[in-house]
Amino acid sequence: MNIFLNDYNDFGSKEIYDEISKIFDEKISGYGLDEISNSARELILKEIGRDANIEFISGGTATNILATTFCLRPHEAVLSASTGHITHHETGSIEATGHKVVTIKTSDGKIRASEIKDLVENQPGEIDVKIKVVYISQTTEVGTIYSLEEIKEIYRVCVEKNLYLYIDGARIAHAMAANNTKLSDYAKYSHIFSIGGTKNGALFGEALVILEEDLKEDFRYYLKQRGAMMAKTFLIGLSFKVLFEDGLYYRNAKKAYEMSRLLVEGLKEIGREPLFGESNQIFIRSNPDEIKKLEKENIFEIDNKKDSIIRLVTNYRTTEEDVRGFLNSIKN
Amino acid sequence: MNIFLNDYNDFGSKEIYDEISKIFDEKISGYGLDEISNSARELILKEIGRDANIEFISGGTATNILATTFCLRPHEAVLSASTGHITHHETGSIEATGHKVVTIKTSDGKIRASEIKDLVENQPGEIDVKIKVVYISQTTEVGTIYSLEEIKEIYRVCVEKNLYLYIDGARIAHAMAANNTKLSDYAKYSHIFSIGGTKNGALFGEALVILEEDLKEDFRYYLKQRGAMMAKTFLIGLSFKVLFEDGLYYRNAKKAYEMSRLLVEGLKEIGREPLFGESNQIFIRSNPDEIKKLEKENIFEIDNKKDSIIRLVTNYRTTEEDVRGFLNSIKN
Amino acid sequence: MNIFLNDYNDFGSKEIYDEISKIFDEKISGYGLDEISNSARELILKEIGRDANIEFISGGTATNILATTFCLRPHEAVLSASTGHITHHETGSIEATGHKVVTIKTSDGKIRASEIKDLVENQPGEIDVKIKVVYISQTTEVGTIYSLEEIKEIYRVCVEKNLYLYIDGARIAHAMAANNTKLSDYAKYSHIFSIGGTKNGALFGEALVILEEDLKEDFRYYLKQRGAMMAKTFLIGLSFKVLFEDGLYYRNAKKAYEMSRLLVEGLKEIGREPLFGESNQIFIRSNPDEIKKLEKENIFEIDNKKDSIIRLVTNYRTTEEDVRGFLNSIKN
Amino acid sequence: MNIFLNDYNDFGSKEIYDEISKIFDEKISGYGLDEISNSARELILKEIGRDANIEFISGGTATNILATTFCLRPHEAVLSASTGHITHHETGSIEATGHKVVTIKTSDGKIRASEIKDLVENQPGEIDVKIKVVYISQTTEVGTIYSLEEIKEIYRVCVEKNLYLYIDGARIAHAMAANNTKLSDYAKYSHIFSIGGTKNGALFGEALVILEEDLKEDFRYYLKQRGAMMAKTFLIGLSFKVLFEDGLYYRNAKKAYEMSRLLVEGLKEIGREPLFGESNQIFIRSNPDEIKKLEKENIFEIDNKKDSIIRLVTNYRTTEEDVRGFLNSIKN
Structure with a gap:
């Protein structure tokens, strides 16, 4: 996952x-x-x-x-x-x-x-x-x-x-x-x-x-x-x-941020520009069917059920594999 | 007044x-x-x-x-x-x-x-x-x-x-x-x-x-x-x-209501339909100059200064003279 | 009463x-x-x-x-x-x-x-x-x-x-x-x-x-x-x-105080020194039987039921008759 | 210490x-x-x-x-x-x-x-x-x-x-x-x-x-x-x-309690019966001079400064050495 x-x-x-x-x-x-x-x-x-x-x-x-x-x-x-x-x-x-x-x-x-x-x-x-x-x-x-x-x-x-x-x-x-x-x-x-x-x-x-x-x-x-x-x-x-x-606080945040950029860029490439995505919380509009599909391989929160808006959060433990994995799920 | x-x-x-x-x-x-x-x-x-x-x-x-x-x-x-x-x-x-x-x-x-x-x-x-x-x-x-x-x-x-x-x-x-x-x-x-x-x-x-x-x-x-x-x-x-x-409570309210109807009808006659006026509180849109003029002979509250909305309240002591007096002020 | x-x-x-x-x-x-x-x-x-x-x-x-x-x-x-x-x-x-x-x-x-x-x-x-x-x-x-x-x-x-x-x-x-x-x-x-x-x-x-x-x-x-x-x-x-x-506030209190003095003096005369009695609230120790008797002709509050302490309050409307009336009740 | x-x-x-x-x-x-x-x-x-x-x-x-x-x-x-x-x-x-x-x-x-x-x-x-x-x-x-x-x-x-x-x-x-x-x-x-x-x-x-x-x-x-x-x-x-x-919660408490018993017994032996001492908090009456002396080798809280009452607390990490150390301090 x-x-x-x-x-x-x-x-x-x-x-x-x-x-x-x-x-x-x-x-x-x-x-x-x-x-x-x-x-x-x-x-x-x-x-x-x-x-x-x-x-x-x-x-x-x-x-x-x-x-x-x-x-x-x-x-x-x-x-x-x-x-x-x-x-x-x-x-x-x-x-x-x-x-x-x-x-x-x-x-x-x-x-x-x-x-x-x-x-x-x-x-x-x-x-x-x-x-x-x-x-x-x-x-x-x-x-x-x-x-x-x-x-x-x-x-x-x-x-x-x-x-x-x-x-x-x-x-x-x-x-x-x-x-x-x-x-x-x-x-x-x-x-x-x-x-x-x-x-x-x-x-x-x-x-x-x-x-x-x-x-x-x-x-x-x-x-x-x-x-x-x-x-x-x-x-x-x-x-x-x-x-x-020795700066661990900043390194942790930098890692989270880099992963969020990777995710945002990947989303943009496939025409899925986030609603809000300046930091490590990325909000994108989805739909009930897609959400059901995404949930098979990814864990995230539904921010707004009515409008099918989901929230993706990166942190200092997020990996490139996580990001690529999600992008693959949403592409298919 | x-x-x-x-x-x-x-x-x-x-x-x-x-x-x-x-x-x-x-x-x-x-x-x-x-x-x-x-x-x-x-x-x-x-x-x-x-x-x-x-x-x-x-x-x-x-x-x-x-x-x-x-x-x-x-x-x-x-x-x-x-x-x-x-x-x-x-x-x-x-x-x-x-x-x-x-x-x-x-x-x-x-x-x-x-x-x-x-x-x-x-x-x-x-x-x-x-x-x-x-x-x-x-x-x-x-x-x-x-x-x-x-x-x-x-x-x-x-x-x-x-x-x-x-x-x-x-x-x-x-x-x-x-x-x-x-x-x-x-x-x-x-x-x-x-x-x-x-x-x-x-x-x-x-x-x-x-x-x-x-x-x-x-x-x-x-x-x-x-x-x-x-x-x-x-x-x-x-x-x-x-x-x-012996019903004084109802008589008081009836009097206030009757005076409010007299006021609303008078206002309508001169094309000044109240914004809200179903009961004994009547709200009408005015303007700063008119308000200044009205204040000379009438006492009322300005409900919304920005939009020049004034509030007129009748009660059981309001008289027909009060109502006619106000209507005269606003007509002139 | x-x-x-x-x-x-x-x-x-x-x-x-x-x-x-x-x-x-x-x-x-x-x-x-x-x-x-x-x-x-x-x-x-x-x-x-x-x-x-x-x-x-x-x-x-x-x-x-x-x-x-x-x-x-x-x-x-x-x-x-x-x-x-x-x-x-x-x-x-x-x-x-x-x-x-x-x-x-x-x-x-x-x-x-x-x-x-x-x-x-x-x-x-x-x-x-x-x-x-x-x-x-x-x-x-x-x-x-x-x-x-x-x-x-x-x-x-x-x-x-x-x-x-x-x-x-x-x-x-x-x-x-x-x-x-x-x-x-x-x-x-x-x-x-x-x-x-x-x-x-x-x-x-x-x-x-x-x-x-x-x-x-x-x-x-x-x-x-x-x-x-x-x-x-x-x-x-x-x-x-x-x-x-024109001093009504002081006259009212003076009247209440005078009546309280009359009451306290009367109580002392019959050996019933109040527990506290400096002002217009007088507290005296009684007993359940006496309280029952007193209540026939007097209206007062029982401050402490357990110890049978009653409270007598004078105010600007208290009369000498009230005071004498109470003193008579307690004497008998 | x-x-x-x-x-x-x-x-x-x-x-x-x-x-x-x-x-x-x-x-x-x-x-x-x-x-x-x-x-x-x-x-x-x-x-x-x-x-x-x-x-x-x-x-x-x-x-x-x-x-x-x-x-x-x-x-x-x-x-x-x-x-x-x-x-x-x-x-x-x-x-x-x-x-x-x-x-x-x-x-x-x-x-x-x-x-x-x-x-x-x-x-x-x-x-x-x-x-x-x-x-x-x-x-x-x-x-x-x-x-x-x-x-x-x-x-x-x-x-x-x-x-x-x-x-x-x-x-x-x-x-x-x-x-x-x-x-x-x-x-x-x-x-x-x-x-x-x-x-x-x-x-x-x-x-x-x-x-x-x-x-x-x-x-x-x-x-x-x-x-x-x-x-x-x-x-x-x-x-x-x-x-x-597997019972660690009880073992921890048992250890603290045993140490408190050792302490209480030691105190009683030297005639210093605690005020309260049933559990892992032991309260004893001391005096300002003794407190000063005790503080050199022991760490504890003064519960009541006025009456020189001190509190000794044992826990699951307290050792027999701690207890003996304190008893030695107070004996001397």
Whole structure:
């Protein structure tokens, strides 16, 4: 079978286990206060080139909840694209903390700086919520990528309007592989952002980078309160230490990206241009019969049953054989 | 000045004060457990013709919060038209209780039974919230009115899909004046609904009619917890007693409706057909210059500044002079 | 029957209705933005002698929720005496907003400045909540009264420890009648406090006085979100206007206090010293047989069934006949 | 250094890594729906001897939040010992979901069935919260252990009073090692309970066993909403598979327990009877000077600084050398 199901279906990079075996007998402090996690923090700080607090969190949804809602007063809200992960794939997790998610309709998964500005300037006052946090995801849920210019512009509006910009970087590695942005760029043009590990070879977990002073203070109380402070946080710290020690994080993403290019090119050659395909998530329109046929030799997700849109995801373990295998299936 | 600002800008029906003066020296029990409130309950029960629990609540937003969220488990959500009062005019009050409001786009303020069915049948499962309560308002926020047939159909879908139907009746009196529905109709085709007092001559307050057994149990705990159980609830009970004792509630609404018809006919005669004007809220398209002129002799709300849409509201105190006055202003 | 049930069992001071009858035909703006409410605000500001935002709210529980939780970040908590109204009589209303109430055990309803200091200095950090708001009630739930010196001391600790002090003044009038404190004292030594109307002759409602700048900003959003912004807030505004126009507020409380003194003295004379009896709530120990006997001619609440403690409340409508009547019942 | 810091300061049992290395190249489904997790479920079901839903969750606080609050209506509360983990060590996590934790004062970490009964029977009604869930922890936070008889009695009261009993089994393995109870006992006498992995050799994570039908329905929605459904849940599933495949779970706990007995006996011999020492957490009273001395050769936690109470924890990696080392330090 050729596997394009998702980017978190394995045990993570081999190098992480090699590191564990080296220090297997060590006793390590809990709750992310250990030396391993601190080493990982230092490596990340070096990449981003500025001061920040870094917390290691077990998964993406927990990270998004914590990052967007810690700073909100009761009447404040989060702004997101209508395709945003927090609005459709996280079971009302933001609302469960007591805050509304206001959405901007989008077809390509991205919101524009001008749309944020318009919306904020036309808020009706005390009869409605007040937008305080802007949520964007890089790459987006439909596989598109914000250019650095677009993010700068969004950040500029956020600063002007006294909003916080949070970038959900569950797949930020894949964005960086595609458009040559750097972690230091994201650290410059946001107030808080995450660096995804789960989808790029970590054992599991995400790193949350808190840049804004107001968001740093007492953040760990919230981490604990929401059940997101793991006793064995050092497992995530260790993953990030290994991933950032000598560039493994970037190599993993590069591999995923290269495989996605191979796939996109192959699809174009046979006249099957993807709907969205800038990063390691490729969406193509199919039909029920073809899907049935493809499923015999390939594993993937049906993104939209009604329109027969399927999603193909490459990751650092995807092989050229996988890609060629899929292309062969679809050609026949 | 001709006043069309809203339907809650006065002290309420004179008859209520007459009643208070009669019993001014009485001592009355608190928290809605008094005899006056009980008399009001009995009068309402007679109107609706079936068993129900009735609570008296100080305002519409509190009533909506309590009615829609008491029965929800953490992952359950409320469905509303995109124009619903709970989504745009109540500052995220539902989300503040931890629950998402899912909206259906609408131009006339109404949702269709088929839309509810479609939406519920296509819910994606545990990655998204689960719809449990359907919120509709009668009359709607844009002044349109659900026919009894439409409500029956919505109720049928709700029962089929195991949802609760809540009807926000802040202006239910005005709907009844317009389309000859009765309180007993609403009691037959909903699980919980409110009878608005604030906008139809009460001192203040709403009556919430709880029909569904599951929603009755322990409801008063929630009333108390949300700060909505007033010590002097008897003031609301007394309002409803007076309003329902000899049909004042219906006479008030009839007067408001008649004045609204006079206004609509007058507008049509001069070629100014309202955008929406089925009930006591009349929306007409104007322009900035005309609005400036109209404001000299009339008091009203600008509903949509960008499109120069103004709202004219009649109530039980509106006079023919008010209506003629406005029509004269707009003619000149 | 001699009535000592509570202090909110009537329609309020006659003077309020006289005022309503004078302006019965006026049209008044909604949501507390009207001229009547503004006049009431000015009268209160004159009493407190400093700048403040004043909101009129329908009841005590709503007032307490809004005042204590608006300023809290997710991990912050409210500190209260174990007898505090917010911990035992409001159905978990504070917790329902997501915040813990930390309690200090007390026998007389009061917390000491030193206890607050100790508790705050010994908080264990991120594994527990962080105290941010101190809640005290004046008079307390057991009828005791904080001296001005005690409140000053508590305020001093709050300022030192960066906490907010909220004084629940549901019965602040009765405290002022008893110990000669003034509203200006409370405005000097708290960050936010309420002035009770419901229990001292208002139609209904409380005035919340917001002194601290951080608590002023956007407060009305929260008022709306929690369903506590009444369309006809002017009814509360009018009550406070009448109560403060020529000292009626103080006269009402003075009357209640005088009647409570008459009662306490009478009780002492017959060897029935109250457990707590500094203000208009008098608690005495009885026994099941005596209670049965007393209930024949008197109306009161049993505060603690197990220990046969009953509560007698005087208010501005209590008469000397009521008091003498009760004393006769208990003597026989 | 002799390490008695806690029971989660290592990478987990070696056998887990052996298993991972065997299947390192496999692709595995996400979100706990994989075959490995299902194998673990089957193994656990065999132990408990009855039907149940089993979810794997990353940590104890998340497990406690989910288990205690999913079933609550807004006004319902959780009952806990005053020493309960959910009241003092989880940063108001239960209150953050909107629910109060009612506590029963205890000196030994345990609540009695009769206390629950008394409390529930004397609830004052709608002015206070309503208890719905009883939380107990096995072993308790002070290292004591409920006998099977005590748990049976608590469960009986819960069933009688229509409450749910949740047993926090973060250290249930150590209880079973001490008192010969079995998982099937806990499954018989509770509605929902957890089996701790983090503190007994798992990579990380807990298994939540849901027995009650009402708690099963839609539980995974809540898991997702609270950010507790990990993409790579299979890591927890795998840990439990290995732990339960051939009794490793019990062997680990037995080792920890034996070491704790060695320690307790050694302490008794030198006249240092522990305050609480029934399980793998041993609490002894020390003094500031001794603590300073002990810290030179031993690592442990100071549980109560004021009273100089220290906590010694043994786990499956504790050695006789550790124990003897500590005893030597304290003798000298």
